[in-house]
Amino acid sequence: MxxxxxxxxxxxxxxxxxxxxxxxxxxxxxxxxxxxxxxxxxxxxxxxxxxxxxxxxxxxxxxxxxxxxxxxxxxxxPGPLDVVEEWLVPFLSVDSLGGGLEQGEASGAFAAWSGVQMPASLRRAGESLQHPSDAGAAVGRAMADATHGTRHRFEEASEAVERKVFDPIRKKLKKD
CATH class of the missing domain: 1.10.10.10 (Winged helix-like DNA-binding domain superfamily/Winged helix DNA-binding domain)
Known part of the structure; x- marks a missing residue:
């Protein structure tokens, strides 16, 4: 393919x-x-x-x-676009793990790729874990939150584009 x-x-x-x-x-x-x-x-x-x-x-x-x-x-x-979505999600959810990034920090995926530091909030969360099994639960919760936040932002953006771009175009086309 x-x-x-x-x-x-x-x-x-x-x-x-x-x-x-x-x-x-x-x-x-x-x-x-x-x-x-x-x-x-x-x-x-x-x-x-x-x-x-x-x-x-x-x-x-x-x-x-x-x-x-x-x-x-x-x-x-649209199925093949899932690969693009999966790749983009970490970049779109950069600030979903603790209220934003400090200067010079990036998402986990970008940080691993570029060598940039992890967000302080994520680093602190990892240091506070007492049992390794807690890490899986914490990562799962963070991923679920990030996924939900990303979907919500996509839905809001889609609705805004629909209202601000497509609706006026449709109205204009109906007049013509």
């Missing part, structure tokens, strides 16, 4: 994924499918360019294709 990070690194493919996501989430779209022609029209790109990028997305498992005669309809398959 293609490296998912390389696939989403391309701006044109991210634009395609955004349009596919909008269709996937649209309440009026029963299947979430969109034709190549519609993608060409929405993005203002040539058909060969759109088709080339859709092939990369298809090969990576990010889209599924349905053929009807000579027409192809594409649908988002």
């Amino acid at each position: 293609t490296d998912i990070f390389g696939v989403v690194a391309d701006a044109t493919r991210r634009e395609l994924l955004q349009v596919l996501l909008e269709r996937y989430l649209a309440p009026e779209s029963a299947t979430g499918d969109i034709s190549v022609g519609e993608l060409v029209e929405k993005l203002g790109l040539s058909q060969p360019t759109v088709s080339k990028h859709l092939k990369v997305l298809r090969d990576s498992g990010l889209v599924a294709v349905r053929e009807v005669g000579q027409h192809r309809y594409y649908r988002l398959e």
